[in-house]
Amino acid sequence: MFHDRIVRTVLAITAGYVIVLAVWLGWLIQYTEEGTAPYQVGGLLAAYGATLGLGMMWANRPTHADRKLLKRGMEGWATVESAQRLAETPDHGQLTALKLRLVVPGEESYTGRVVYEVAEEDRERFAPGATVTIRVDPKNRDRIILCP
Structure with missing residues (x-):
């Protein structure tokens, strides 16, 4: 939020x-x-x-840049390698540092880290070993967004 x-x-x-x-x-x-x-x-x-x-x-x-990335970014997926809880948010979510193995079709896979607010009902979705859909900025592979 x-x-x-x-x-x-x-x-x-x-x-x-x-x-x-x-x-x-x-x-x-x-x-x-x-x-x-x-x-x-x-x-x-x-x-x-x-x-x-x-x-x-x-x-x-979401911000204009995030909406644009969700609409026009390259689709890929990420496997959660680790999830470290950092803090609890006011709406009972967890601010979590996720270490991800990112895969974009047609390119080499790479690792990345993102801090994300994980809602209480989505904790299993972001457990280590889980796969989530992502969008990657084609001009900057370090800019990603996790798809809902």
Whole structure:
């Protein structure tokens, strides 16, 4: 997951909401019809919640470079040689250093190391000896992405 991007997005949307709320309270509230202020506050809160949800969905997307690599990278596979747990992540996954034997058809196999967040339900998928699908950047064989 992209926790730092999500936090930045939440902070930016909250700051924007505080600005909108300040403008509404300081200037626009005097022009509202009598008795509609609670509904307007409800509308502002609903807009904040919707914007926050959409922003978090957007922030959780893979980066443009990762999406491009998933779409256009050369397909290959990797055999997990070792998996060393480094730390637990906030969403109960494990940050894991994977040592991989990488194979791309038409090229020599090579080894690589990648740090990857392994979800609790995917631990067997990344156990030593397991094979996972990868995409490799054709211009830089050291840039790989593990396919979901």
